Amino acid sequence: MTAPTPGFTLGPNSYGKSGVRLVHVDRDTPRHVLRDLTVHTALSGDLDATHYTGDNTGVLPTDTQKNTVYAFARDGIGAVEAFAERLARHFVDTAPAIAHARVRIDEHAWTRIGDHSFASGEGGELRTAEVRYGGGDAQVAAGVRDLLLLNTTDSEFSGFLADEYTTLPATDDRILATAVTATWDYATAPADPDTAFRTARAALLDAFADTYSLSLQQTLYAVGERILKAVPEAREVRLSLPNRHHYLQDLGRFGLDNPGVVFQAGDLPYGLIEGTVRREAP
Numbered sequence: 697m698t699a700p701t702p703g704f705t706l707g708p709n710s711y712g713k714s715g716v717r718l719v720h721v722d723r724d725t726p727r728h729v730l731r732d733l734t735v736h737t738a739l740s741g742d743l744d745a746t747h748y749t750g751d752n753t754g755v756l757p758t759d760t761q762k763n764t765v766y767a768f769a770r771d772g773i774g775a776v777e778a779f780a781e782r783l784a785r786h787f788v789d790t791a792p793a794i795a796h797a798r799v800r801i802d803e804h805a806w807t808r809i810g811d812h813s814f815a816s817g818e819g820g821e822l823r824t825a826e827v828r829y830g831g832g833d834a835q836v837a838a839g840v841r842d843l844l845l846l847n848t849t850d851s852e853f854s855g856f857l858a859d860e861y862t863t864l865p866a867t868d869d870r871i872l873a874t875a876v877t878a879t880w881d882y883a884t885a886p887a888d889p890d891t892a893f894r895t896a897r898a899a900l901l902d903a904f905a906d907t908y909s910l911s912l913q914q915t916l917y918a919v920g921e922r923i924l925k926a927v928p929e930a931r932e933v934r935l936s937l938p939n940r941h942h943y944l945q946d947l948g949r950f951g952l953d954n955p956g957v958v959f960q961a962g963d964l965p966y967g968l969i970e971g972t973v974r975r976e977a978p
């Protein structure tokens with residue numbers, strides 16, 4: 697379809713429902729299982745008409761997309777990656793104008809405190825999944841967001857470039873703290889996405905805990921490499937690591953020493969260290 701006004705054209709576009717809040721209770725046994733998800737859908741395809749003329753023939757409403765999330769949840773959810781893929785395939789395979797679907801899911805953790813009682817997960821960590829489907833194989837990614845990690849020692853930062861604006865002192869012992877966002881793409885979908893997720897998360901934690909860090913960049917690489925080693929299906933890991941600075945407080949004013957005991961947790965600004973670690977073709 698041609699654009700209504702010569703000289704202008706529609707660029708890439710998508711539409712969907714963001715923030716679909718879904719809570720699922722499995723009551724099959726007295727020990728209930730609680731799942732708490734936020735689902736985001738984004739569809740694209742042959743949608744020139746709605747943009748150019750308001751002809752909505754090909755538009756599957758975002759309200760319908762939201763309803764589909766709830767209807768599909770009635771059968772159970774399973775791994776978030778699998779649930780996202782079910783939805784993505786449905787939208788593309790049933791809506792004629794829709795050629796591509798991206799479904800993202802954030803899973804909110806609840807900690808069991810009884811058969812039907814739960815407490816909120818610590819630190820607000822989310823498990824994330826993202827599926828892109830355009831016919832053929834789905835592309836599946838998994839990850840975590842806001843996973844708070846902190847090492848009280850085994851972290852240095854020195855030897856950096858210094859110019860006339862540099863005031864940062866070199867340190868051979870600092871707190872290293874971050875809120876990890878990590879996403880790993882699967883080259884082939886793992887047979888058991890929950891096990892793959894747990895393996896990747898454990899590798900991430902181990903790498904953070906046992907890497908003697910000379911920079912957060914070095915830690916980023918170590919974490920990414922450890923995930924790729926632990927999960928053979930993972931092809932690439934993308935990491936975003938805010939440096940949650942902790943400032944040693946000068947207690948000399950009060951006649952007190954401070955051998956790495958009392959810190960101010962910084963807020964803004966923060967360093968943001970981001971990078972991708974890839975598996976090379978053999």
Ligand SMILES: O=c1[nH]c(=O)c2[nH]c(=O)[nH]c2[nH]1
Pocket residue numbers: 853864910911912913939967
């Ligand atoms: O691990 C670090 N990497 C940096 O690039 C950086 N820059 C900075 O001021 N502190 C740090 N820490």
